[in-house]
Structure formats: C-alpha cells, structure tokens
Amino acid sequence: MTADAMRAARQVRDALTGVAPQDLPRRLCTAVCRALGADGATLSLLTDTPARQLLGASDSTALLLEEIQFTVLEGPCITAAADGEPVTVQDLRHEPTPWPLFGASMREQLPEVEAVYAFPVYFGDYVLGSMDVLGLSGDTLNEDTLAQGTHVAEVVATALMKVRALLLTGGENPAWEPTDMVRAHWSDTRRAIGVEASRQEVSREDALALLRARAFLTGRTLADVTADVLGRPPGAK
CATH class of the missing domain: 3.30.450.40 (GAF domain)
Incomplete structure (x- = not known):
C-alpha cells in the first residue's frame, strides 16, 4: 500500500x-x-x-x-x-x-x-x-x-x-437511519411488489419488472412509483 x-x-x-x-x-x-x-x-x-x-x-x-x-x-x-x-x-x-x-x-x-x-x-x-x-x-x-x-x-x-x-436485526425494516431512506429502498418496495403481484396476478419477479418499467417510462424513481402503489408520499410512515 x-x-x-x-x-x-x-x-x-x-x-x-x-x-x-x-x-x-x-x-x-x-x-x-x-x-x-x-x-x-x-x-x-x-x-x-x-x-x-x-x-x-x-x-x-x-x-x-x-x-x-x-x-x-x-x-x-x-x-x-x-x-x-x-x-x-x-x-x-x-x-x-x-x-x-x-x-x-x-x-x-x-x-x-x-x-x-x-x-x-x-x-x-x-x-x-x-x-x-x-x-x-x-x-x-x-x-x-x-x-x-x-x-x-x-x-x-x-x-x-x-x-x-x-x-441483521430490526425485524422487517433494517435498523439503520435515516428511516425514510431505509423505508423507500427496502420495506416499501417489497410491499409494493406484493400489492402489484396481487393486482396483476403475476409473480413477484414480474411485478418488480412492471414497477421498474413504469418508473423508467415516466422518468420517475422506483421509490416514487412504490409510493403511488402504496398510496402515500415516499418515505411516509
């Protein structure tokens, strides 16, 4: 070195x-x-x-x-x-x-x-x-x-x-701060994938692909699209 x-x-x-x-x-x-x-x-x-x-x-x-x-x-x-x-x-x-x-x-x-x-x-x-x-x-x-x-x-x-x-601890949400960043890039995305999979009757992998395609086509972030699916502002509790 x-x-x-x-x-x-x-x-x-x-x-x-x-x-x-x-x-x-x-x-x-x-x-x-x-x-x-x-x-x-x-x-x-x-x-x-x-x-x-x-x-x-x-x-x-x-x-x-x-x-x-x-x-x-x-x-x-x-x-x-x-x-x-x-x-x-x-x-x-x-x-x-x-x-x-x-x-x-x-x-x-x-x-x-x-x-x-x-x-x-x-x-x-x-x-x-x-x-x-x-x-x-x-x-x-x-x-x-x-x-x-x-x-x-x-x-x-x-x-x-x-x-x-x-x-490795903290339950569903990783135990890191700031909480809004963790939520938008971790638990909310997983929740939105589940919601989209149920709505569209597709696998979780296909649901994630649909969310990513929606984000790219609209010029928005995946966190923004996730918030839409969950019906709340990005990072909101």
Whole structure:
C-alpha cells in the first residue's frame, strides 16, 4: 500500500472514531468523499440482488444516482458487486456506457455528473455490497486515487463488520437511519411488489419488472412509483 493510499484509508478510519452505530452509514459517505476528493458517495448492501439495501448517501445527487441504478437494475454499482472488481466511468455526458438504460437516465436526470467509480465491498471472500463515488468532472479520481479507493473500501467493510448486528436485526425494516431512506429502498418496495403481484396476478419477479418499467417510462424513481402503489408520499410512515 502506498503512502497516499494509507493516508486516505487512515483518514476514513479516523473519521469514524466515536460515531454511534446508527450514524455510521452517513459518516462513512462523508468521510469517503473527503478522503478521495469526490463530489458524492453512497453505500449499499446486496447490491446486485433483489434484496438490495441502501445504507447511506452523502447528498441528494448521490441518492438519485442510487435510485437510478435501483430503478433500471443496471449500472457500475451493480456490476462492481456482481463481478467483484472496481468499475470506472469517466465520461457519462458524451460516451456510451455498457448500460444503456443507466446511461440515458443519468444524462437526463443527473447531467452534471460526469464520472462514477464503483468499488466492491468485501467481507472475507464474499462481496456484500458496493461503494459508489461520483464526480462532476471526468478526472475526479486519477490512477493513484483509484488505488486509494480500493483500500478505502476495505476500511468501509471493516467498519460495517463492527456493526453487523444492526444489518441483521430490526425485524422487517433494517435498523439503520435515516428511516425514510431505509423505508423507500427496502420495506416499501417489497410491499409494493406484493400489492402489484396481487393486482396483476403475476409473480413477484414480474411485478418488480412492471414497477421498474413504469418508473423508467415516466422518468420517475422506483421509490416514487412504490409510493403511488402504496398510496402515500415516499418515505411516509
């Protein structure tokens, strides 16, 4: 590990000192941004599965990045989690991506974002989730900083391991804050899938596909469509 990589990893580690478990996702996202010089960051678990759980986002732009990938079921975050390798996209505004729906949605909804860097988060040999970093310019992370990102992702994994009980308890809703974010990206989506499956008399997999198609066709997020199905504002109790 280079001195720079050690410094970035140490910076994230130091930022977590004394942080309460429920505040860990948000503090991690903020620390990752500062350590890597990025414009936004997100964390998610089980990223490439239907049980995906959003842990935290640094700001509204980063949150929308995750909502887009969650809605269209493709993007660098999902690929990094599925393949177990970092994924770099440095010219979203002009260059085609391997994910046509993701690329089109980003250019329409987040035209200010030019680069996305996704890092798998490993627990031992298993990829438990991913860390997304976004940039408003194509050179937000250079080659050295990309190497730092891999080590920072290791620090993130270590931090999450220390509070793994919170990931596995809390009943139907994961025991993370903020509650509205958890609800919109976890329990509400599952409830809406059940409602749609019953209405349309289709499987849960087909119901999720219908909800995603509705979101994409209307230019809305899956969380918004979910709220419509459940008859309440996104994140409302």
